[in-house]
Amino acid sequence: MVEIQTGLRENTVGxxxxxxxxxxxxxxxxxxxxxxxxxxxxxxxxxxxxxxxxIGASIKRGLSGSEEPNQPA
Structure with a gap:
């Protein structure tokens, strides 16, 4: 794990x-x-x-508990 962190730091600085x-x-x-x-x-x-x-709109819709109205076919 230390090798990965050191390598990442060296690559970034480089x-x-x-x-x-x-x-x-x-x-x-x-x-x-x-x-x-x-x-x-x-x-x-x-x-x-x-x-x-x-994401916020999806969460808001999920928390409100209301279902979307049915669309006519």
């Missing part, structure tokens, strides 16, 4: 150092990495909010 090294080469590269990070963050927040909303 990845951060590698991204920092690559970003320091050229300002254009740094701006591309930053814009990619911003796009990913916005997408994660948006889909996370949608998921939490769907």
């Amino acid at each position: 990845a951060v150092e590698q991204f920092a090294e690559i970003a320091s080469i050229d300002p254009l590269v740094a701006s591309m990495i930053l814009s990619g990070a911003i796009i990913i963050t916005v997408a994660v927040v948006a889909f996370g909010a949608l998921t939490l909303g769907a």
